Amino acid sequence: xxxxxxxxxxxxxxxxxxxxxxxxxxxxxxxxxxxxxxxxxxxxxxxxxxxxxxxxxxxxxxxxxxxxxxxxxxxxxxxxxxxxxxxxxxxxxxxxxxxxxxxxxxxxxxxxxxxxxxxxxxxxxxxxxxxxxxxxxxxxxxxxxxxxxxxxxxxxxxxxxxxxxxxxxxxxxxxxxxxxxxxxxxxxxxxxxxxxxxxxxxxxxxxxxxxxxxxxxxxxxxxxxxxxxxxxxxxxxxxxxxxxxxxxxxxxxxxxxxxxxxxxxxxxxxxxxxxxxxxxxxxxxxxxxxxxxxxxxxxxxxxxxxxxxxxxxxxxxxxxxxxxxxxxxxxxxxxxxxxxxxxxxxxxxxxxxxxxxxxxxxxxxxxxxxxxxxxxxxxxxxxxxxxxxxxxxxxxxxxxxxxxxxxxxxxxxxxxxxxxxxxxxxxxxxxxxxxxxxxxxxxxxxxxxxxxxxxxxxxxxxxxxxxxxxxxxxxxxxxxxxxxxxxxxxxxxxxxxxxxxxxxxxxxxxxxxxxxxxxxxxxxxxxxxxxxxxxxxxxxxxxxxxxxxxxxxxxxxxxxxxxxxxxxxxxxxxxxxxxxxxxxxxxxxxxxxxxxxxxxxxxxxxxxxxxxxxx
Ligand code: ADP
Numbered sequence: 001x002x003x004x005x006x007x008x009x010x011x012x013x014x015x016x017x018x019x020x021x022x023x024x025x026x027x028x029x030x031x032x033x034x035x036x037x038x039x040x041x042x043x044x045x046x047x048x049x050x051x052x053x054x055x056x057x058x059x060x061x062x063x064x065x066x067x068x069x070x071x072x073x074x075x076x077x078x079x080x081x082x083x084x085x086x087x088x089x090x091x092x093x094x095x096x097x098x099x100x101x102x103x104x105x106x107x108x109x110x111x112x113x114x115x116x117x118x119x120x121x122x123x124x125x126x127x128x129x130x131x132x133x134x135x136x137x138x139x140x141x142x143x144x145x146x147x148x149x150x151x152x153x154x155x156x157x158x159x160x161x162x163x164x165x166x167x168x169x170x171x172x173x174x175x176x177x178x179x180x181x182x183x184x185x186x187x188x189x190x191x192x193x194x195x196x197x198x199x200x201x202x203x204x205x206x207x208x209x210x211x212x213x214x215x216x217x218x219x220x221x222x223x224x225x226x227x228x229x230x231x232x233x234x235x236x237x238x239x240x241x242x243x244x245x246x247x248x249x250x251x252x253x254x255x256x257x258x259x260x261x262x263x264x265x266x267x268x269x270x271x272x273x274x275x276x277x278x279x280x281x282x283x284x285x286x287x288x289x290x291x292x293x294x295x296x297x298x299x300x301x302x303x304x305x306x307x308x309x310x311x312x313x314x315x316x317x318x319x320x321x322x323x324x325x326x327x328x329x330x331x332x333x334x335x336x337x338x339x340x341x342x343x344x345x346x347x348x349x350x351x352x353x354x355x356x357x358x359x360x361x362x363x364x365x366x367x368x369x370x371x372x373x374x375x376x377x378x379x380x381x382x383x384x385x386x387x388x389x390x391x392x393x394x395x396x397x398x399x400x401x402x403x404x405x406x407x408x409x410x411x412x413x414x415x416x417x418x419x420x421x422x423x424x425x426x427x428x429x430x431x432x433x434x435x436x437x438x439x440x441x442x443x444x445x446x447x448x449x450x451x452x453x454x455x456x457x458x459x460x461x462x463x464x465x466x467x468x469x470x471x472x473x474x475x476x477x478x479x480x481x482x483x484x485x486x487x488x489x490x491x492x493x494x495x496x497x498x499x500x501x502x503x504x505x506x507x508x509x510x511x512x513x514x515x516x517x518x519x520x521x522x523x524x525x526x527x528x529x530x531x532x533x534x535x536x537x538x539x540x541x542x543x544x545x546x547x548x549x550x551x552x553x554x555x556x557x558x559x560x561x562x563x564x565x566x567x568x569x570x571x572x573x574x575x576x577x578x579x580x581x582x583x584x585x586x587x588x589x590x591x592x593x594x595x596x597x598x599x600x601x602x603x604x605x606x607x608x609x610x611x612x613x614x615x
Pocket of ligand 1: 381384388406407408409410411412413414415
């Protein structure tokens with residue numbers, strides 16, 4: 001019994017930790033909620049006591065006393081309403097602040113994780129779960145509200161019980177059966193019975209409610225996710241208008257939406273019917289309790305133990321008890337559920353990133369000279385058993401241009417990810433100037449690289465913010481980078497130049513084509529002014545003329561820098577000093593274009609295969 005009570009209250013440990021987080025976000029929120037809860041309860045009971053005095057004064061026909069009590073009732077209810085209104089406003093604003101902070105904390109933490117951890121699809125699922133359940137059951141800003149309601153219900157019940165003690169011990173004047181029923185011993189026993197019956201009835205209804213909410217939670221996401229996916233697909237997926245018109249998909253999509261809406265409606269129907277049954281149960285328990293408690297208080301009046309005025313006070317207090325207990329039970333259930341979900345948030349915030357962060361500063365060199373070497377590097381993606389890179393040993397010549405080529409899936413992009421320290425090798429090591437790169441400060445090491453990944457991302461923000469990213473704004477340098485990437489003409493053609501917003505997600509902005517976006521991403525990499533520029537398929541989205549321009553400018557673009565260039569277009573390799581050929585996770589050949597052609601290996605075969613298209 002005791003252990004089951006302890007385990008059913010264990011979630012309050014999570015609740016108290018969450019209140020600690022709330023206190024750090026808004027130190028006034030908890031005191032405000034405390035005052036709010038006490039003001040609510042005090043307003044009710046002081047009002048009841050004054051009303052009792054007013055009724056007694058009226059029964060005794062004492063006009064002056066009646067006026068004093070009536071004024072007291074008015075002043076109390078006004079004062080309580082004012083305090084409650086002030087606290088409610090503060091509590092709502094504070095709750096909202098916590099809700100925003102909750103979203104921000106999740107994002108800050110996600111951004112602070114190592115790439116390896118952040119890229120894990122399970123993490124995305126976990127974050128989606130935290131956000132979805134917070135929307136349904138509350139975020140950290142909801143927790144103080146639940147505790148406030150618990151506190152006000154508990155204070156309500158305690159006040160009521162202390163009044164009931166006073167009621168029970170009031171002595172009757174009448175004799176006979178009235179005197180017996182109204183005697184302290186019998187009336188105390190009856191009152192305890194009635195209170196226990198109210199507690200038992202409300203506990204049963206509360207259990208039914210907990211069962212219903214557990215069903216709602218387990219069913220909700222599967223029903224809603226399908227429908228929300230389909231609804232968003234039709235209105236917001238930019239690819240749908242084309243494909244739906246070409247393949248006449250309108251009816252098919254609407255049929256699916258309607259089918260899922262029907263499923264959603266029958267689910268809501270079950271949910272709402274369940275809630276109504278619980279409401280009826282609560283009302284029935286409270287009505288039975290009210291009738292029984294009124295009868296007991298009435299017997300006390302008839303037996304002359306209390307005045308008519310006191311009847312209003314005691315009857316009102318007992319009516320409060322039933323409502324307060326059902327509020328306590330339902331709130332406790334909701335809070336328990338909310339804490340259960342938010343425990344996942346706390347666990348995520350506590351999550352430790354297993355990667356040790358290095359601390360050695362990276363030597364800053366103006367001459368761009370440094371030496372990076374792969375020493376017997378093998379790599380498997382976390383959670384997989386396939387070797388993606390196998391025993392790769394390679395020295396990167398500084399101030400040169402390296403082309404990385406090979407068939408799809410050969411491991412070229414993975415090689416770049418390891419080079420940028422987005423992942424650590426499973427075996428072997430990568431060194432910078434002879435020191436394992438894991439020993440360097442991660443941010444300083446990454447400052448060495450300006451990278452354009454194949455799946456680069458631009459944001460619905462002004463051009464300058466896209467280009468400067470985490471670095472300071474310098475317009476002259478920005479225009480130089482844009483010119484090098486061949487995008488200066490494009491940006492100049494926009495009326496607001498560098499201030500022009502891209503895309504339309506955050507207001508009016510310009511839409512850019514795949515090729516234009518790729519040039520802007522290239523400008524971002526050049527603006528960073530890093531000694532090592534890595535371009536993963538940098539011309540994939542460019543038309544042949546733009547591609548030829550990039551090749552022409554390439555030399556100028558990378559002057560004074562080391563360039564690594566992954567390309568499927570073999571023609572681009574001719575611009576590079578050295579070529580590394582990947583196949584099946586290994587470097588199978590390396591050398592200059594001429595050397596590799598003469599060797600007649602994989603490179604020569606790839607070169608000839610592509611040349612034959614243009615023959
Ligand atoms: P390339 O750039 O040469 O086309 P990649 O380096 O992208 O090749 O991929 C090499 C292999 O690693 C492929 O078999 C690919 O499926 C696998 N791979 C790539 N990314 C991941 C990942 N995040 N998790 C698991 N396997 C991956």
